[in-house]
Amino acid sequence: MTAKTDLPQGTLDLLILKIVALGPVHGYAIALRLLRVSGDVLQAPQGSLYPALHRLENRGLLSAEWKATETGREAKFYRLTEKGRAQLETETANWQRLTDAVGLILRLAAGEGEAQ
Amino acid sequence: MTWWNRLLRKQQMEEELDKELRFHVDQYIDDLVANGRDREQARREARLALGGPEQLKEDCRDARGTRWAEDLWQDFRYAVRTLRQRPGFAAVALLTLALGTGAVTVMFTVINSVLLKPLPYPQPERLVTIWAKTEKFGESWSIAYPDFLDIRGSLRGIERLAAWSYNGGGTITEPGDPAWLLGREISSNLFSVLGIPLERGRAFLPDEDRPGGAPVVIIGHKLWLSRFGGSAGAIGQRLVLDGQPRTIVGIAPAGFQLGGEVDLFTPLGPDTAPRMHNREAPFLPVFGRLRASATIAQVQTELTVIGHNLAAQYPKSNTDRSFLVYPAQQQIVRDVRSTLWLLLGTVGLVLMMACVNVASLLLARAVSRERELALRVALGAGRGRLARQCLTESALLSICGGIIGLAIAAIGIRPFVALWPDGLPRADEVRLDWHVLLFALAVSLISGILFGLAPALRAPKVDLEQALRAGARAVTGTSRRLHSAFVGAQIALAVVLLVSAGLLGRAMLRLSSVDPGFNVHNVLDARATISTTTLSDPARMRAAWQDFLDRAQRAPGVRDAALTDIVPMRQGVNGLDYWTSPDMPPLNRRPIALSTSTTPEYLAVMGVPLLQGRFFDLHDRLGGEPVIVIDEDLARHAFKGGDPVGRPLWVPDLSPGPVRVIGVVGHVRYWGLAGDDDAQIRDQLYYPFAEVPDGLMRLFSGFMSIVARTDVPPLNEVEALQKAVRGATGDQVLYDVSTMEQLASASLARQRFLLVLFGAFAGLALLLAGVGIYGVLAYLTSQRVPEIGVRMALGASGGDVMRMVLRQSLGMIFSGAVVGLIAAVAAGRVLQRLVAGVQGTDFVTTAIMLGVLVTAALAASFIPARRASHVDPMRALRQD
Numbered sequence: 003m004t005a006k007t008d009l010p011q012g013t014l015d016l017l018i019l020k021i022v023a024l025g026p027v028h029g030y031a032i033a034l035r036l037l038r039v040s041g042d043v044l045q046a047p048q049g050s051l052y053p054a055l056h057r058l059e060n061r062g063l064l065s066a067e068w069k070a071t072e073t074g075r076e077a078k079f080y081r082l083t084e085k086g087r088a089q090l091e092t093e094t095a096n097w098q099r100l101t102d103a104v105g106l107i108l109r110l111a112a113g114e115g116e117a118q
Numbered sequence: 119m120t121w122w123n124r125l126l127r128k129q130q131m132e133e134e135l136d137k138e139l140r141f142h143v144d145q146y147i148d149d150l151v152a153n154g155r156d157r158e159q160a161r162r163e164a165r166l167a168l169g170g171p172e173q174l175k176e177d178c179r180d181a182r183g184t185r186w187a188e189d190l191w192q193d194f195r196y197a198v199r200t201l202r203q204r205p206g207f208a209a210v211a212l213l214t215l216a217l218g219t220g221a222v223t224v225m226f227t228v229i230n231s232v233l234l235k236p237l238p239y240p241q242p243e244r245l246v247t248i249w250a251k252t253e254k255f256g257e258s259w260s261i262a263y264p265d266f267l268d269i270r271g272s273l274r275g276i277e278r279l280a281a282w283s284y285n286g287g288g289t290i291t292e293p294g295d296p297a298w299l300l301g302r303e304i305s306s307n308l309f310s311v312l313g314i315p316l317e318r319g320r321a322f323l324p325d326e327d328r329p330g331g332a333p334v335v336i337i338g339h340k341l342w343l344s345r346f347g348g349s350a351g352a353i354g355q356r357l358v359l360d361g362q363p364r365t366i367v368g369i370a371p372a373g374f375q376l377g378g379e380v381d382l383f384t385p386l387g388p389d390t391a392p393r394m395h396n397r398e399a400p401f402l403p404v405f406g407r408l409r410a411s412a413t414i415a416q417v418q419t420e421l422t423v424i425g426h427n428l429a430a431q432y433p434k435s436n437t438d439r440s441f442l443v444y445p446a447q448q449q450i451v452r453d454v455r456s457t458l459w460l461l462l463g464t465v466g467l468v469l470m471m472a473c474v475n476v477a478s479l480l481l482a483r484a485v486s487r488e489r490e491l492a493l494r495v496a497l498g499a500g501r502g503r504l505a506r507q508c509l510t511e512s513a514l515l516s517i518c519g520g521i522i523g524l525a526i527a528a529i530g531i532r533p534f535v536a537l538w539p540d541g542l543p544r545a546d547e548v549r550l551d552w553h554v555l556l557f558a559l560a561v562s563l564i565s566g567i568l569f570g571l572a573p574a575l576r577a578p579k580v581d582l583e584q585a586l587r588a589g590a591r592a593v594t595g596t597s598r599r600l601h602s603a604f605v606g607a608q609i610a611l612a613v614v615l616l617v618s619a620g621l622l623g624r625a626m627l628r629l630s631s632v633d634p635g636f637n638v639h640n641v642l643d644a645r646a647t648i649s650t651t652t653l654s655d656p657a658r659m660r661a662a663w664q665d666f667l668d669r670a671q672r673a674p675g676v677r678d679a680a681l682t683d684i685v686p687m688r689q690g691v692n693g694l695d696y697w698t699s700p701d702m703p704p705l706n707r708r709p710i711a712l713s714t715s716t717t718p719e720y721l722a723v724m725g726v727p728l729l730q731g732r733f734f735d736l737h738d739r740l741g742g743e744p745v746i747v748i749d750e751d752l753a754r755h756a757f758k759g760g761d762p763v764g765r766p767l768w769v770p771d772l773s774p775g776p777v778r779v780i781g782v783v784g785h786v787r788y789w790g791l792a793g794d795d796d797a798q799i800r801d802q803l804y805y806p807f808a809e810v811p812d813g814l815m816r817l818f819s820g821f822m823s824i825v826a827r828t829d830v831p832p833l834n835e836v837e838a839l840q841k842a843v844r845g846a847t848g849d850q851v852l853y854d855v856s857t858m859e860q861l862a863s864a865s866l867a868r869q870r871f872l873l874v875l876f877g878a879f880a881g882l883a884l885l886l887a888g889v890g891i892y893g894v895l896a897y898l899t900s901q902r903v904p905e906i907g908v909r910m911a912l913g914a915s916g917g918d919v920m921r922m923v924l925r926q927s928l929g930m931i932f933s934g935a936v937v938g939l940i941a942a943v944a945a946g947r948v949l950q951r952l953v954a955g956v957q958g959t960d961f962v963t964t965a966i967m968l969g970v971l972v973t974a975a976l977a978a979s980f981i982p983a984r985r986a987s988h989v990d991p992m993r994a995l996r997q998d
Contacts, residue, residue: 053177068134077141
């Protein structure tokens with residue numbers, strides 16, 4: 003079993019938006035996909051998933067409807083709204099910029115260390 | 119889903135949340151089982167992964183964004199429930215608050231309508247009024263006609279300037295029955311200055327507002343309805359006023375008032391009275407409209423220059439006379455402003471007491487609920503949440519109280535306005551509007567926050583452990599201090615109100631027993647008119663008045679009657695300047711005497727005592743030597759203790775030469791029982807009506823009155839008297855009939871009105887203070903039961919315990935009374951300045967009122983003290 007890292011603050015929303023962007027999906031599937039795409043490294047406590055989903059729904063970034071799953075049970079499926087898509091793009095860009103900047107700093111620091 | 123939907127469809131939201139989470143758990147379990155896990159173990163793992171379901175649900179609910187509204191609703195229902203648990207407390211609190219807000223709202227409604235709301239004319243802020251000011255008489259609304267014409271001619275900052283005179287009514291003989299109607303003389307542009315369109319017809323033309331202008335009249339709306347049936351044909355019809363036929367040119371709009379509700383308007387210019395040319399005779403209120411480009415300050419500068427010029431041009435009359443401009447609204451309500459603010463301040467005190475009372479009740483409850491609150495904190499309730507809950511409860515109380523208070527105000531406002539002495543200016547405009555609504559709401563909310571704050575701030579402070587351990591029995595020092603402060607504040611407020619009411623009561627008592635200077639019993643007074651057919655000829659007017667008097671004296675029930683131009687304590691005065699030698703100082707240095715023109719019977723009718731010499735008789739008439747009778751005050755001022763009888767006085771308005779003093783009579787309180795002491799004109803003189811010169815007969819005939827002494831209560835004789843004086847032509851009438859007793863009583867109307875109000879407020883304050891101190895002491899003692907139990911077990915007697923509780927109460931009363939006394943001294947000063955006859959510092963009254971209060975407060979503390987002394991020590995000790 004690999005050591006699991008907690009999600010950095012504020013990234014859960016971004017991940018949820020990214021996952022939902024792939025198509026309508028219910029909460030359990032999101033939880034599974036979160037686990038899978040993050041390669042079992044990032045641990046989203048399932049307890050914080052649902053409040054986050056509801057918060058995003060209330061902000062109008064997600065919309066939800068009740069539909070039957072393949073097994074025939076009713077589940078709440080989330081989909082991305084127009085607003086959500088726009089939000090996802092800005093957030094992704096922000097995230098990209100942030101990681102680039104952090105990476106740059108880390109590389110720089112590493113380079114200095116080697117120089118000594 | 120919108121915010122509202124989320125809020126209103128809470129049930130559905132909850133179900134869906136539950137379903138969604140269940141789906142998650144079930145799927146998880148299924149997946150684990152599919153991976154070969156045992157079902158029971160799978161269930162446990164699923165639980166662990168998701169966390170506690172209730173906590174999770176709470177987090178999801180928070181995410182909904184409707185949380186605060188739901189909490190509010192929950193708090194609201196909780197508040198309703200707690201209030202209903204103790205209906206007695208709720209009723210007392212609501213009633214207290216309702217009375218407080220109701221009283222404040224009534225006062226604010228009046229202030230809003232009378233002082234704050236703009237006048238009901240277009241562009242009311244440009245409407246100004248011009249006043250005259252002299253060193254001797256201060257500011258006055260009245261302007262002399264020649265001054266008015268000069269100001270109008272040269273004032274550029276004013277677009278139009280209008281004047282009107284209280285004169286102008288008269289007897290109309292056609293159409294319909296003869297009747298005396300109230301009228302005003304107005305300048306032609308009055309309606310356009312006020313910005314009021316006529317109901318029908320037109321205003322006066324400038325040509326009609328000049329000497330010799332065409333005889334025209336504008337009639338009031340009521341007269342139009344009653345005499346002309348509201349027909350359009352009234353315009354152009356003939357109306358005979360005081361014997362002179364006039365053409366009706368216009369109808370005034372309904373509800374239009376000009377110093378009262380008026381039936382007739384006639385042009386001012388054609389008036390031939392001598393005062394129209396006399397700069398020393400101011401009698402006109404003057405209104406104008408500011409030009410759009412001008413400011414009040416500019417107009418004032420112009421007026422100052424005009425005043426200087428007039429003084430230089432006419433030094434005899436205009437020396438020291440300056441002119442002032444004011445916004446019209448400010449001046450119309452000038453007399454009542456102080457009374458209104460005084461009353462608002464007073465009801466504000468009552469409201470404060472109500473708040474303090476409810477606050478102490480709430481606090482007492484909050485403290486006894488300490489254990490419950492501590493328990494709820496222990497179970498996870500946020501402290502902010504608890505404070506909010508306390509505030510919700512007080513807000514609920516205050517808003518309900520406010521609504522009831524608003525209802526009280528809606529019902530009470532009319533009777534209150536009707537009770538106002540001398541009529542409130544703009545009384546017809548007084549009504550509840552959205553300003554009042556907002557005010558009442560704001561007052562309720564603010565008072566709710568005020569009285570809810572103490573308990574709410576307490577709530578989060580509750581020391582968990584201590585509270586849970588000690589239970590509700592321990593009263594902390596802060597709580598006791600806070601309660602003492604509440605009681606002290608109430609006592610202080612009550613002292614202020616009680617002492618104020620006491621001062622007013624003392625003033626009333628003193629003034630009611632003041633000697634008015636004449637016998638007010640069984641005297642009837644009424645304004646009188648002679649037949650309009652005689653009004654063109656002075657000799658015939660003289661004869662008509664003599665005939666009128668003879669008829670009145672012969673009327674059944676009348677013992678004696680006299681004619682007079684002014685009547686004590688009634689509106690309308692006449693001041694004449696006098697001097698003791700022929701070389702008189704300038705007008706503004708000369709003393710003035712209140713002058714009564716009357717017939718010889720006057721002294722006997724009124725019962726004024728003759729002190730020296732004689733009163734005039736039938737031989738003192740025009741052509742003989744001019745004589746006057748003076749009162750004791752004038753005698754003292756003019757002759758400094760010497761014998762005045764036979765001495766000459768110079769009264770330029772009566773005679774170019776000297777007039778001889780033939781007698782001295784007692785001083786009559788012309789200015790009312792209360793107002794006479796502070797009146798500017800106190801000297802009085804009497805001169806024979808028979809000596810009024812021919813040129814003034816027409817003017818005097820317009821304002822003569824009759825006074826009659828009767829054998830029976832005078833109001834029973836009115837009809838007989840009216841019948842007796844009607845005369846051969848049937849058009850001689852009496853109007854404005856009253857008795858001297860009524861006038862004397864009316865002269866104290868303001869004092870009585872304030873006394874009634876202050877008395878009511880003081881009573882209320884006493885009651886509130888009593889309830890407050892009772893509540894607080896009952897609570898504090900109930901908290902001390904175990905302590906009292908210990909004391910008694912250790913040998914304290916019931917009496918000791920009672921003394922202990924009473925001592926605690928006395929301490930609170932004393933500190934409140936000291937603060938209250940200081941405030942009461944200030945309040946007394948204010949009252950003395952604003953209400954004639956009140957003496958600001960009165961130790962006896964203050965002592966009595968303080969005694970009343972302390973007695974009431976001690977009586978209120980007696981019940982809890984007694985209860986404490988009956989504590990059974992064994993039971994008290996076992997209780998905890």
